[in-house]
Amino acid sequence: EIVMTQSPATLSVSPGERATLSCRASQSISSNLAWYQQSPGQAPRLLIYGASTRAASVPARFSGGGSGTDFTLTINSLQSEDFAVYYCQQYNDWPPWTFGQGTRVEIK
Amino acid sequence: QVQLQESGPGLVKPSETVSLTCTVSADHDDSITNYYWSWIRQPPGRGLEWIGFVFYKGSTIYNPSLESRVTMSIDTSKSHFSLRLNSVTAADTAVYYCARGGYLDWRSPLSYWGQGILVTVSS
Numbered sequence: 001e002i003v004m005t006q007s008p009a010t011l012s013v014s015p016g017e018r019a020t021l022s023c024r025a026s027q028s029i030s031s032n033l034a035w036y037q038q039s040p041g042q043a044p045r046l047l048i049y050g051a052s053t054r055a056a057s058v059p060a061r062f063s064g065g066g067s068g069t070d071f072t073l074t075i076n077s078l079q080s081e082d083f084a085v086y087y088c089q090q091y092n093d094w095p096p097w098t099f100g101q102g103t104r105v106e107i108k
Numbered sequence: 109q110v111q112l113q114e115s116g117p118g119l120v121k122p123s124e125t126v127s128l129t130c131t132v133s134a135d136h137d138d139s140i141t142n143y144y145w146s147w148i149r150q151p152p153g154r155g156l157e158w159i160g161f162v163f164y165k166g167s168t169i170y171n172p173s174l175e176s177r178v179t180m181s182i183d184t185s186k187s188h189f190s191l192r193l194n195s196v197t198a199a200d201t202a203v204y205y206c207a208r209g210g211y212l213d214w215r216s217p218l219s220y221w222g223q224g225i226l227v228t229v230s231s
Contacts, residue, residue, distance in 0.1 A: 034217035043205055043224050049217040087156055091215055096171035099156040
């Protein structure tokens with residue numbers, strides 16, 4: 001099973017600033033990585049797939065990068081609606097597909 | 109536009125079986141056919157766990173940690189797919205989500221999600 005490790009667990013950021021989230025896979029997953037945003041009480045929402053491709057209707061302030069085992073999600077100029085929990089997920093190898101434990105982005 | 113809606117019991121007794129259904133609403137060109145359909149769960153206050161997926165033709169892949177207790181099925185004529193989890197315990201208490209995967213490609217992200225249904229296991 002591929003283990004996905006996200007860091008940090010919590011990120012405190014002021015509105016308008018940049019947030020950088022990390023995700024590491026225990027073995028290479030090529031670019032088969034997705035990022036999801038989960039706001040309180042809501043289902044996860046796909047943000048990024050293929051490590052760097054924004055899903056439909058996702059604002060350009062969200063960007064993803066990396067390949068192999070190390071990935072990042074960058075959120076530029078944080079808006080109020082961006083304060084949420086973010087999960088990475090590998091879909092390169094199954095079973096099972098696996099998620100990271102999540103990074104909570106909170107208001108500083 | 110694609111919409112998914114989970115349905116099923118909110119409360120199940122320990123050792124029983126929980127059965128959930130996900131109904132898919134989509135434009136004709138974006139129907140249940142040709143896609144992979146997943147179930148994912150999230151215990152209260154915790155992270156996401158992928159349970160497995162079912163292809164529109166009925167083939168399935170399950171998380172090994174749950175494989176002995178899970179059965180998934182699909183009914184394309186009714187545009188829905190289902191999850192059965194037997195011998196439940198309190199550890200199975202979670203919000204259960206259904207989601208759509210790739211078009212003829214299992215190696216794809218989960219692009220559409222249902223709103224989730226909370227299943228509580230308690231006597």
